[in-house]
Amino acid sequence: MTADTLQPQRDPALEPEIKDPIILRVEALSLWYGEKKALKEISLKIPEKQITAFIGPSGCGKSTLLRCINRLNDLIDGVRVEGDIVFNGASIFDPRIEINALRKRIGMVFQKSNPFPKSIYENVAYGPRIQGIKRKRDLDEIVEKSLKGAALWDEVKDRLDESALGMSGGQQQRLCIARAIAVEPEVILFDEPCSALDPIATARIEELMQDLKSQYTQVIVTHNMQQASRVSDLTAFLYLGELIEYGPTERIFINPMKKQTEDYITGRFG
Amino acid sequence: MQNDEKTSHASLYGGDRGWSERFGHAFTWLCGGALALNVLLVLGILSLLAWKGFGYFWQEDLVEFTLKDGSKVLGEVWEEEIVAATPEHPAVDRLRLKIGNRDVNGLDFVWIDRADVVSRREPKDVVLLERLEWGNFHGYLREIRRGDQVLAQGSEAVWQQLGPLLATKEAEREEIHALEKGAIGAINYEIEKLRLAARRLEISGLPAAERERRQAEIDKTLQEREAEFQQLADRLFQMREALTAETLVAATASGETKEIPVGGIVSAIRPDDLGVLGKLALQGKRIRQFVVDDPRESNTEGGIFPAIFGTVMMVFLMAFAVAPLGVVAAVYLREYAKQGLLVRLVRIAVNNLAGVPSIVFGVFGLGFFVYLIGGSLDKLLYPEALPTPTFGTGGILWAALTLALLTVPVVIVATEEGLAAVPRIVREGSLALGATKFETIRKVVLPAAAPGILTGMILAMARAAGEVAPLMIVGMVKLAPTLPLDGRPPFLHLERKFMHLGFHIFDVGFQSPNIEATTPLVFATALLLITVVTLMNLLAIGLRNHLRRKYAGSAV
Numbered sequence: 122m123t124a125d126t127l128q129p130q131r132d133p134a135l136e137p138e139i140k141d142p143i144i145l146r147v148e149a150l151s152l153w154y155g156e157k158k159a160l161k162e163i164s165l166k167i168p169e170k171q172i173t174a175f176i177g178p179s180g181c182g183k184s185t186l187l188r189c190i191n192r193l194n195d196l197i198d199g200v201r202v203e204g205d206i207v208f209n210g211a212s213i214f215d216p217r218i219e220i221n222a223l224r225k226r227i228g229m230v231f232q233k234s235n236p237f238p239k240s241i242y243e244n245v246a247y248g249p250r251i252q253g254i255k256r257k258r259d260l261d262e263i264v265e266k267s268l269k270g271a272a273l274w275d276e277v278k279d280r281l282d283e284s285a286l287g288m289s290g291g292q293q294q295r296l297c298i299a300r301a302i303a304v305e306p307e308v309i310l311f312d313e314p315c316s317a318l319d320p321i322a323t324a325r326i327e328e329l330m331q332d333l334k335s336q337y338t339q340v341i342v343t344h345n346m347q348q349a350s351r352v353s354d355l356t357a358f359l360y361l362g363e364l365i366e367y368g369p370t371e372r373i374f375i376n377p378m379k380k381q382t383e384d385y386i387t388g389r390f391g
Numbered sequence: 392m393q394n395d396e397k398t399s400h401a402s403l404y405g406g407d408r409g410w411s412e413r414f415g416h417a418f419t420w421l422c423g424g425a426l427a428l429n430v431l432l433v434l435g436i437l438s439l440l441a442w443k444g445f446g447y448f449w450q451e452d453l454v455e456f457t458l459k460d461g462s463k464v465l466g467e468v469w470e471e472e473i474v475a476a477t478p479e480h481p482a483v484d485r486l487r488l489k490i491g492n493r494d495v496n497g498l499d500f501v502w503i504d505r506a507d508v509v510s511r512r513e514p515k516d517v518v519l520l521e522r523l524e525w526g527n528f529h530g531y532l533r534e535i536r537r538g539d540q541v542l543a544q545g546s547e548a549v550w551q552q553l554g555p556l557l558a559t560k561e562a563e564r565e566e567i568h569a570l571e572k573g574a575i576g577a578i579n580y581e582i583e584k585l586r587l588a589a590r591r592l593e594i595s596g597l598p599a600a601e602r603e604r605r606q607a608e609i610d611k612t613l614q615e616r617e618a619e620f621q622q623l624a625d626r627l628f629q630m631r632e633a634l635t636a637e638t639l640v641a642a643t644a645s646g647e648t649k650e651i652p653v654g655g656i657v658s659a660i661r662p663d664d665l666g667v668l669g670k671l672a673l674q675g676k677r678i679r680q681f682v683v684d685d686p687r688e689s690n691t692e693g694g695i696f697p698a699i700f701g702t703v704m705m706v707f708l709m710a711f712a713v714a715p716l717g718v719v720a721a722v723y724l725r726e727y728a729k730q731g732l733l734v735r736l737v738r739i740a741v742n743n744l745a746g747v748p749s750i751v752f753g754v755f756g757l758g759f760f761v762y763l764i765g766g767s768l769d770k771l772l773y774p775e776a777l778p779t780p781t782f783g784t785g786g787i788l789w790a791a792l793t794l795a796l797l798t799v800p801v802v803i804v805a806t807e808e809g810l811a812a813v814p815r816i817v818r819e820g821s822l823a824l825g826a827t828k829f830e831t832i833r834k835v836v837l838p839a840a841a842p843g844i845l846t847g848m849i850l851a852m853a854r855a856a857g858e859v860a861p862l863m864i865v866g867m868v869k870l871a872p873t874l875p876l877d878g879r880p881p882f883l884h885l886e887r888k889f890m891h892l893g894f895h896i897f898d899v900g901f902q903s904p905n906i907e908a909t910t911p912l913v914f915a916t917a918l919l920l921i922t923v924v925t926l927m928n929l930l931a932i933g934l935r936n937h938l939r940r941k942y943a944g945s946a947v
């Protein structure tokens with residue numbers, strides 16, 4: 122019995138020291154799809170204006186965890202959640218919170234680009250319009266700002282009225298980012314945003330994420346180890362619904378503490 | 392050589408393949424053949440309709456036959472027939488002639504025996520007069536008279552004068568028509584309104600003094616209007632007199648003379664003097680008149696514009712009713728309802744609704760829309776007109792709603808399919824931006840499903856345009872005096888009865904007093920019905936393609 126035992130036990134492999142303020146705190150989160158337990162008592166803290174990466178083999182629950190954060194799993198029949206996620210000090214599962222307001226503050230970019238079958242302009246203006254912004258001048262300004270923010274403005278400024286579905290895959294994905302930042306969220310969730318893109322388009326998105334860092338907290342799910350090591354500040358490794366290791370990206374990749382983590386990042390399984 | 396190839400081929404894929412491949416070929420041919428047969432059938436229907444339909448407007452030469460007994464017959468050769476010999480009768484080779492002159496002969500067609508024909512000729516100066524009454528006249532011009540004064544005499548002189556005279560008569564007829572429909576119609580309408588106002592006052596329960604005061608007011612206006620009406624009626628009478636001032640004297644082939652008021656002649660032609668181009672031009676003119684004119688002579692002559700108008704308007708009203716109904720129902724079924732046994736049952740029920748005989752919908756429409764809703768509306772809104780029903784009788788609105796019920800399953804099924812084809816990830820994209828489910832459906836899902844919905848609408852409209860049976864009991868009539876849309880407020884008269892091309896086909900072809908002459912009209916009208924339906928479909932398809940292009944590459 123040492124003095125340490127008086128304090129709550131801290132596993133250095135799971136609870137890194139974080140100096141920045143915490144914006145999201147996942148607390149013993151478990152999730153069931155019907156009978157199947159997809160997330161097992163996951164706890165982690167996500168700091169503000171940093172990029173946090175979720176890695177792990179296919180089916181380990183990365184997307185599920187990500188979609189818990191903006192409560193997109195609510196739409197799926199038979200989902201049951203235990204534990205909590207605290208966002209800016211308030212539980213997102215609190216029945217009093219307005220789910221649409223939450224989703225407005227936590228944006229998401231999906232694995233497959235999913236522009237609406239509308240014009241480029243209308244895609245970006247969609248969120249602000251939902252928020253009740255009607256004046257054309259304001260909308261124009263937001264659209265321009267968001268497209269610039271997503272490094273897309275120069276490519277599309279002359280064809281804002283054309284269908285978004287006529288753009289290239291990389292452009293569509295950046296349009297989805299522009300659409301997400303148009304509502305000025307605090308957090309942006311990325312679910313394998315580059316998996317359908319070529320290396321050049323991928324590099325542009327990664328660059329973009331670095332640019333967005335000054336304003337937004339970002340969480341990214343990726344299968345690409347290099348990408349995780351390049352873009353993220355913190356990395357969480359999940360395996361079979363469990364959080365195995367969480368820490369500064371550099372340490373995880375150079376000096377993993379758990380054998381499973383090491384096996385995965387060196388490509389021995391997964 | 393070929394055999395070698397076959398064996399090596401067979402050995403590549405195993406023994407049975409040769410047979411199965413041959414069977415596959417045969418099957419391909421079978422499928423192709425079936426398709427070809429279908430295409431042929433459709434083409435066959437269309438060309439039959441086109442041939443017979445356009446043929447109705449084509450003017451053949453008029454031929455004068457002199458028969459053995461010395462009589463003369465003038466007419467268009469309609470068909471030729473050889474009646475096979477029987478033990479009692481030898482074979483007959485006979486001709487059917489359309490002879491016109493219904494007022495003289497009492498019938499439109501005669502058969503003559505070829506053996507009886509002594510001579511035939513096609514005189515250049517024979518005329519065909521299209522008349523407002525009694526159908527066509529075939530014969531020779533003699534003179535034009537105004538009272539006792541003879542304006543022109545002799546075939547050629549009369550022909551020269553007749554053209555300009557007919558033009559002035561047409562202008563006069565149009566003036567009369569304008570007066571009847573315009574000023575007189577308006578006054579009639581006002582008088583009817585005043586009468587209703589008086590009746591409303593009677594049943595209003597106002598104090599007697601007040602009632603009398605208002606009654607006096609109404610009476611005063613009524614008198615004014617009636618005086619105006621009298622004036623107009625007098626004018627109309629004078630105009631009618633002027634219209635019939637001139638008479639044309641013409642002779643039939645057999646030499647009988649006939650006096651025909653020039654005002655009652657629509658057109659005069661010399662068919663035997665017309666070249667092919669002239670006849671084509673005439674055909675074009677007749678087709679145009681058929682499409683834009685009102686019917687005459689209990690629908691057997693003139694045009695069928697009111698029927699076209701009624702059909703199109705009824706279909707559009709139906710579309711306006713069925714679109715929201717079907718789409719809302721489908722959205723609920725697909726997006727909101729919990730998918731379970733109940734929803735499955737509802738879906739099956741809706742699909743089966745499409746299989747209910749259409750006349751049953753008509754009966755339902757009569758009982759529910761006409762008697763129940765229409766009857767209640769009358770009691771509530773038009774008590775002064777009772778016992779004459781306003782909405783409590785068949786009308787274009789009830790017909791459109793009845794057909795909307797009939798076609799709603801089509802729209803529901805198509806909309807559901809359209810909705811199901813919108814990918815989940817697109818919906819999630821909208822929700823992730825903070826949109827509610829309703830906003831997502833309204834702003835993303837429905838626009839993306841719009842082409843699918845329009846496909847359903849196209850099918851529904853095509854079905855509605857062809858449906859006749861249920862309409863016969865909810866508002867369709869043989870002859871409607873007024874269109875359901877006109878220049879008098881409230882412009883759209885949803886309670887009015889209407890004419891319909893589908894019913895017109897039946898009526899004109901099989902219910903008219905003069906079936907022989909009007910049967911060709913069946914084909915012409917059917918052709919027109921198909922054209923109208925096709926045009927409406929093209930409109931919808933154009934709209935759908937426009938939407939598709941707008942959302943190019945969308946999943947639907």
Ligand SMILES: Nc1ncnc2c1ncn2[C@@H]1O[C@H](COP(=O)(O)OP(=O)(O)OP(=O)(O)O)[C@@H](O)[C@H]1O
Pocket residue numbers: 154157159177178179180181182183184185186197
């Ligand atoms: N809608 C669902 N219904 C039932 N089970 C689901 C559902 N979605 C995911 N699962 C299960 O939950 C587990 C975690 O899935 P999840 O999609 O979160 O994995 P992932 O780590 O994102 O995998 P990948 O890298 O392939 O995207 C998987 O075993 C999956 O089969």
Ligand SMILES: [Mg+2]
Pocket residue numbers: 183184185312
């Ligand atoms: Mg995933």
